Amino acid sequence: MEYIDRIGRANLIKGVVVFLVGLAIGLIIGWGLWPVQYYDTDPQDLRRSHKEAWVLMVADSYSLNQDDEAAQERLQGFEESEVGEIISSLIVGAEEEGDLPAAQRLRDLAGAAGITLPGALPEATPTPAPVARGPSILRSLGIVLVLFLLVALVVVGGGVALAHWRERRERAPLRPAPKEELISWEVPEEAPLGQFVTTYTLGDDGYDTSFNIETPAGEFYGACGVGFSEVIGEGAPDKITAFEVWLFDKTDASNVQTVTKVLMSEHAYGDEALREKMNDRGEAVLVERGKTITIEAVGLQLRAQIVDFAYGVSPDLPPNSFFERLTTELTPRMRQEA
Structure with a gap:
């Protein structure tokens, strides 16, 4: 209590009033003028x-x-x-x-x-969302008043507790400062900007898929996709022996990038001449079930996972030389700084 007497009770009351007025202004701005808007929801x-x-x-x-x-x-x-x-x-x-x-x-x-389904529904009838109605002025004032009272009690109680703590601290003997310890912090992984699954099947000549990469607010960051890169043999349908998975990044307008990697069949990957030909298009990667390929540009990162694939069979071509089916899952996100 001596600490409160030293700073003066009038000054303490002024501080509480100023704090409550600032809190009221903050509530009005935060609730009424510029309410919180949510992005990146689950x-x-x-x-x-x-x-x-x-x-x-x-x-x-x-x-x-x-x-x-x-x-x-x-x-x-x-x-x-x-x-x-x-x-x-x-x-x-x-x-x-x-x-x-x-x-x-x-x-x-x-x-x-492990989800138990309810009985068969005759028709899915969407339930209309309830219309959000703002609280009345009296209700808002009542809430603010209650908050003021709670905050005032907390501030006064905190002032008393602080005075006792300072008094005990002044009486307590000095203790040596603890040694500083290095703490390592793990940077959380950025949330995905999308998740796309694309499947190629034999006969889909000219296969080429692309997906826009946007923020929840609709800001365009770039695109990603999978398309054919090299065919083998002659005749229809086209027999694709290599695909390109690519990432287009325009997060930095002064440094727009497109980065590509080439997904190759077992036969194509073992062909030195064909791999040398693919070098100009991107890094060669052997297709394996479950494999994850990471592509990084200036501001974006793309993870491409080989979900499933199957080779086609032809008496005129080597085994495992072209694809009958290929399923790829693409997950773009913001690139983390090292």
């Missing part, structure tokens, strides 16, 4: 249509890699009842459209994730 916080799109994507990915753990991880955060209702609704819609394979993929996903 899938479970999206609107209903986007949640359905996410579940469909997870089902398609699971049908390709059959990875139960990956499917469960991608559905973490959802309430089991909610994701079960979403899957049931999507199954009904797929069956009504005659897309039975899609309905089966959704059922397989539910089984892998």
